[in-house]
Amino acid sequence: MTQHAATEPDVHASTRGESILQIGPVNPTVQSTLASEFGALRLPDDEAERGAFLDRHADGISVAVCSGRFGVDAGLMRRLPRLRAIVNFGVGYDATDVAQAAERGIAVSNTPDVLTDCVADTALALYLDVLRRVSAADRFVRRGDWERTGNFPLAVRASGRKVGILGLGRIGAAIAHRLEAFGCEIHYHSRRPVEGSSYTYAGSADELAAAVDVLVVATAGGPESAGLVDADVLAALGPSGYLINIARGSVVDQDALVSALAQGRVAGAGLDVFADEPRVPAELMDLDNVVLLPHLGSGTDETRQDMAELTLENLRSYLRDGSLVTPIG
Missing domain, CATH: 3.40.50.720 (NAD(P)-binding Rossmann-like Domain)
Incomplete structure (x- = not known):
């Protein structure tokens, strides 16, 4: 415009x-x-x-x-x-x-631009938290389970992963830049290939999900992207794959995601956004493989x-x- x-x-x-x-x-x-x-x-x-x-x-x-x-x-x-x-x-x-x-x-x-860095930082925090199970381990200690039951279950390595960025705009590029420091291999899907990008382009969200270990949703919201991450994309991500969403809740088919997480068809998720905020599906509350944030992506004083x-x-x-x-x- x-x-x-x-x-x-x-x-x-x-x-x-x-x-x-x-x-x-x-x-x-x-x-x-x-x-x-x-x-x-x-x-x-x-x-x-x-x-x-x-x-x-x-x-x-x-x-x-x-x-x-x-x-x-x-x-x-x-x-x-x-x-x-x-x-x-x-x-x-x-x-x-x-x-x-x-x-x-x-x-x-x-x-x-002014919120790019803080939103990208939030995505990175969710990425590390979900894969290394930081919040779940914190709850484990607070419940006294370390003393009662012994060591916390093993997590998965966060460095060196294949990560897909769905939407390589300002925020998506900032997330990718941070993940490169962890030795991650970056793939992406946008409406068209980004000129000059050295990352691997996927022709669709399904193709991207199938190629990576972690899918980070960073695309713009709105009618054009509603339900872009649907049951097929989640199936392509698979039972060892993780989803991070710092974009909009509308981009992900929330019912399909809840079902996939509950049934172990996706390994875990880090969510800063939801379909009907501030309401969060009750089924997610007790899942230790899910990190839930109250839409605080850019939530810093600065x-x-x-x-x-x-x-x-x-x-x-x-x-x-x-x-x-x-x-x-």
Whole structure:
């Protein structure tokens, strides 16, 4: 998507008043700035209150500020006839109807790059934890099982593995770079081969899963990637294979994964994301071969501050001249 040109002066004629709408909770720095500097409106969380709110304010709203979890969905976008820009806190924007935004010429921004390293670090932490069974061993010690039953069961080697990266974008490449330091052989699948990459390209997710010991899901979310890791991909990964997901819960067929883990058709999984957050399938809770994180991929003080600053940069830039610092597409 190209940047939206400043052809409609009412879009950014004022930096205050009812032109800016906050959707859902956002980062505290962003939220306080929206209120103090911009006098932004806040969309009610209660569905029953939204209709009356939009009846009063929808025609005056030109910019929406949201997060990856609470975006501008199809129904809300249709209720905002003068919406011209969506400023998203987060790299993911699958909660926003980007197809409708493109059709209407609505500019959309996200916060890439600033969270790449921390998300890649989280993927590496899950990789090491699942293969070396770090969290399971911690629970073993805390329960007193070391003293009662003897040594903890053996894990598997983390170094020197064949690892598949599903989605070799910024984050996928950062994960691959870290795994190279462990002597891993990197394979990948993206919509097309990445120019200049020395890694081994696989033509499909199934082909990638069949070639590796560990499959790391790092592709973007959204309708195009929904269910990409399905039962067939998990079968290709096999009973000695491991799955790491730091992308979006929607990319993996969660029911198929739960079944494969429970029946030993996949060796283990490290999951930072789920299909219906914050709800996590009960069947996963007691599995020692699964590590569960509460979607904290970029959850460090430093990264969240960088994301907040970039979100506000995008907003100020759009209000100033109609451009976005980091437009998607």
